Amino acid sequence: MRIHFKTSYEHDIRLFPDWWSFFVYASLIFIAVVLPWLIDDFYLGEVTNVLIWAIAGLGLMMLTGQTGQASLGHAAFLALGCYSCVIFMEQGWPFLIAFPAAGFLTGVVGTIIAIPAIRLHGIYLAIATIALSILADDIIVLMEPITDGVSGKFAPMINIFGIEIERWTTPDRFYWLVLAVTILCTLAYRNILRSPLGRAFAAVRDSEVSATAMGVHIAKTKAISFGISCAITGLAGALMGFYSGAFNNETFNIVISITLLMMIVIGGLGSIHGAFFGAVVVAFLPQFLSIAKETVIGGGVAIPGLETGVFGMILILFILFEPMGIYGRWMKIRIWFELFPFARKDMFKRQKSYLKTERLR
Amino acid sequence: MEVLQLLVSGLANGCVYGLIALGFVLIYKATEQVNFAQGDFMMLGAFITLGLTNAHYMGLPFWVAAPLAIAIMAVLGYLLDFFVLRHLFGQSQTAVVILTIALGFVIRFVAGLIWTHEPQTLESPLAIGDINIGGLVLGRADVAVIVVTVLLTFFLYQFFQRTKLGLAMQAASQNQMAAYFMGIPVKRVQGMIWGLSGAVAAVAGILFASKGAIDPNAGLLGIKAFAAAVIGGFGSLPGALMGGLIVGVIEPFASYYFPAGYSQIAPYALLLFVLVFRPHGLFSQVRTKKV
Numbered sequence: 001m002r003i004h005f006k007t008s009y010e011h012d013i014r015l016f017p018d019w020w021s022f023f024v025y026a027s028l029i030f031i032a033v034v035l036p037w038l039i040d041d042f043y044l045g046e047v048t049n050v051l052i053w054a055i056a057g058l059g060l061m062m063l064t065g066q067t068g069q070a071s072l073g074h075a076a077f078l079a080l081g082c083y084s085c086v087i088f089m090e091q092g093w094p095f096l097i098a099f100p101a102a103g104f105l106t107g108v109v110g111t112i113i114a115i116p117a118i119r120l121h122g123i124y125l126a127i128a129t130i131a132l133s134i135l136a137d138d139i140i141v142l143m144e145p146i147t148d149g150v151s152g153k154f155a156p157m158i159n160i161f162g163i164e165i166e167r168w169t170t171p172d173r174f175y176w177l178v179l180a181v182t183i184l185c186t187l188a189y190r191n192i193l194r195s196p197l198g199r200a201f202a203a204v205r206d207s208e209v210s211a212t213a214m215g216v217h218i219a220k221t222k223a224i225s226f227g228i229s230c231a232i233t234g235l236a237g238a239l240m241g242f243y244s245g246a247f248n249n250e251t252f253n254i255v256i257s258i259t260l261l262m263m264i265v266i267g268g269l270g271s272i273h274g275a276f277f278g279a280v281v282v283a284f285l286p287q288f289l290s291i292a293k294e295t296v297i298g299g300g301v302a303i304p305g306l307e308t309g310v311f312g313m314i315l316i317l318f319i320l321f322e323p324m325g326i327y328g329r330w331m332k333i334r335i336w337f338e339l340f341p342f343a344r345k346d347m348f349k350r351q352k353s354y355l356k357t358e359r360l361r
Numbered sequence: 362m363e364v365l366q367l368l369v370s371g372l373a374n375g376c377v378y379g380l381i382a383l384g385f386v387l388i389y390k391a392t393e394q395v396n397f398a399q400g401d402f403m404m405l406g407a408f409i410t411l412g413l414t415n416a417h418y419m420g421l422p423f424w425v426a427a428p429l430a431i432a433i434m435a436v437l438g439y440l441l442d443f444f445v446l447r448h449l450f451g452q453s454q455t456a457v458v459i460l461t462i463a464l465g466f467v468i469r470f471v472a473g474l475i476w477t478h479e480p481q482t483l484e485s486p487l488a489i490g491d492i493n494i495g496g497l498v499l500g501r502a503d504v505a506v507i508v509v510t511v512l513l514t515f516f517l518y519q520f521f522q523r524t525k526l527g528l529a530m531q532a533a534s535q536n537q538m539a540a541y542f543m544g545i546p547v548k549r550v551q552g553m554i555w556g557l558s559g560a561v562a563a564v565a566g567i568l569f570a571s572k573g574a575i576d577p578n579a580g581l582l583g584i585k586a587f588a589a590a591v592i593g594g595f596g597s598l599p600g601a602l603m604g605g606l607i608v609g610v611i612e613p614f615a616s617y618y619f620p621a622g623y624s625q626i627a628p629y630a631l632l633l634f635v636l637v638f639r640p641h642g643l644f645s646q647v648r649t650k651k652v
C-alpha cells in the first residue's frame with residue numbers, strides 16, 4: 001500500500017500523486033502510441049471508436065459528473081461540432097484551424113444555451129435538453145442549403161502539413177490523431193479539476209446552498225461548465241464525423257444522447273477513468289452480444305432491440321448495486337487488496353438519506 | 362369548419378398526451394421522482410389489452426380485458442416500486458431519471474419480443490364508427506378519449522385534494538422523514554402511487570390503441586407528453602391535462618399553417634419558450650419560498 005503524506009497544498013493538487021502513477025500512465029500512453037503495430041486494422045478502428053466515445057464521455061462528464069447537471073441533449077452538440085468542422089473545411093480552412101474552431105463554436109453556443117437553462121433544476125434541465133436534441137434533428141433538415149439535410153454530408157480528407165489522414169486508407173494516422181486529441185482533452189480535464197474552477201464545480205454539484213455561502217457564483221459556474229462540456233463534446237462530434245465518413249440528421253439522434261449519459265453512469269460518474277470504462281462498454285457491447293448470441297442460439301436469428309434491451313438491463317443493475325459504476329467497483333477491489341487483512345465489508349455502505357422536497361425553491 | 366375539425370382532432374390527441382403526462386405528474390407529486398418510462402408503460406398497457414382482447418391472442422371480450430389490463434398494470438407499477446425503486450430511496454433525481462430511461466429500453470425490448478415490432482390494432486368497440494354533429498365528423502374513439510380523460514383528471518384531482526390517502530401522498534413527497542414520523546407508511550404510499558400511475562398509463566394505452574395502430578416504439582410518444590407536463594406545470598394535475606391539450610392542438614394547426622419541416626418542431630419550441638419564461642409551467646402551484 002502506498003501512503004501519501006500530504007504536507008502542503010501543492011501536494012494535494014499535483015497532477016500525479018507519485019512517481020509510480022506517473023510511470024503507470026506514461027507506459028499506458030506508450031502502449032497506446034505503438035498500438036497500430038500490435039493489432040490489425042479492424043481492431044484499431046474499434047479502439048479509435050472507443051477513444052472518440054471517451055472524449056464525448058469526458059465532455060458530458062464535466063457537466064453531469066462534476067457539476068451535477070444531467071443533460072440528455074449532447075447529441076445536438078456532437079452534431080454542431082461535426083457539421084461546423086466539416087463546413088469550415090469546405091470553406092477552405094485547414095483542419096488544424098477548423099477543428100479547434102468547431103470546438104470553440106460549440107462551446108460558445110453551449111454557453112448561450114446554458115444562460116436560460118441554468119435557471120432550471122434537475123428534471124427540468126433534462127427535459128429541456130431532450131427537446132434540444134429533438135430540435136437539432138429538425139433544424140439540420142431545415143437548414144438544408146448549409147447542411148444538405150437528409151442526404152447528408154461527407155467528411156473531407158484531413159490534411160495536416162501535407163500529411164493526409166483518412167479513416168479507411170490510413171487508419172493508423174487517424175488513430176494517432178484521435179489519440180492526441182484524447183490525451184489533450186484528458187489533460188485539460190484533469191487540470192480544470194485541480195483548479196479553483198474544478199472545485200467550484202464540485203461545490204455546485206454537492207450543494208448549491210453551501211456553494212453560494214462559500215462565494216461561488218452558481219449561474220456563472222454552471223454556464224462555464226456547460227461551455228467547456230460542449231466544447232469537448234464538439235471536438236468529439238467532429239471526430240465522429242470523420243470516423244463514420246458520412247453523416248446526416250439521423251446520425252446524431254436522441255438515442256446517442258441517452259447512450260452517452262448511460263455510458264458515463266456505467267463507467268462511473270465524476271471520474272476520468274469512468275469515461276474510458278464506459279466507452280469500452282458502449283463500443284464493444286454490440287460485438288460481444290452478437291458473439292454471445294451466436295454461441296447460445298446459433299447465428300442467423302435476428303432479435304430487434306436486443307442491444308438496447310441488454311444495455312438497459314445492465315444499467316438498471318449498475319444503478320441498483322454499484323452507483324459508482326465500473327470505476328467504483330475497480331476502486332473497491334483495489335482498496336481491498338491494499339488494505340488486505342483490514343478491509344471490512346461495510347466500508348462502502350451507503351448512508352440512509354431522506355428526501356426533502358426541492359420543489360419550493 | 363375546418364378550424365373546428367382541426368381543433369377537435371387536436372383535442373383528442375392532446376388528451377392522450379395529457380393522460381401520459383398525468384402519469385408523470387402523479388409520480389412527481391407524490392415521490393419527487395420522474396418516470397421517464399411512462400410512455401413505455403402506456404405502450405405496455407396497450408399491448409396487454411391487445412393481447413387479452415384480440416382474437417389472434419386470448420380473445421376475451423373487451424369489457425373484461427380492459428379492467429383486467431388496468432389491474433395488471435397497477436400491480437406491475439407497485440411491484441416495480443417494491444423491487445427496484447425502493448432501493449433508490451432518498452437518492453438523487455438523476456439516478457431515477459437514468460434508471461427509468463433504462464427501464465423504458467427494457468420494456469420496449471420485452472414488448473417487441475412478445476408482440477413483435479409490427480404495428481397492430483386493438484379490436485376495441487371504441488374504434489368503430491363515427492359520430493356526425495352538424496357536419497363535424499368525430500370518431501367514437503376520439504369522443505371516448507376526451508370523456509375518459511376529463512373524468513379521470515377530475516377524480517384524481519379530487520383524490521389528492523379531499524381524501525386522506527391523497528393528502529398522505531403529498532405529505533410523503535414534501536418531507537419523507539416528517540411524514541414517516543406523522544404515521545404515514547411512506548414506502549407503501551409510494552408503491553401505491555406507482556401502481557396508480559401504472560393504471561393511468563394503461564387507460565392511456567387502451568385509448569391510444571383504440572385510435573389507431575400501436576407498435577413497441579409508441580412509447581416515444583412519452584417525450585411529447587413531457588413537453589405537455591412541463592408546459593402545464595409538473596406539479597399540477599389539471600395543468601398536465603391542459604399542457605397535453607395545448608400540445609395536441611398546436612400540432613395539427615402547425616402542420617396546417619406552416620411548411621412541412623417547421624410543424625413538427627412547434628411543440629418543442631413552445632416547450633423551450635415556456636421553460637425560459639415560466640420554468641415551473643403555466644399552471645404550476647409552486648410559490649417561491651423566501652427565507
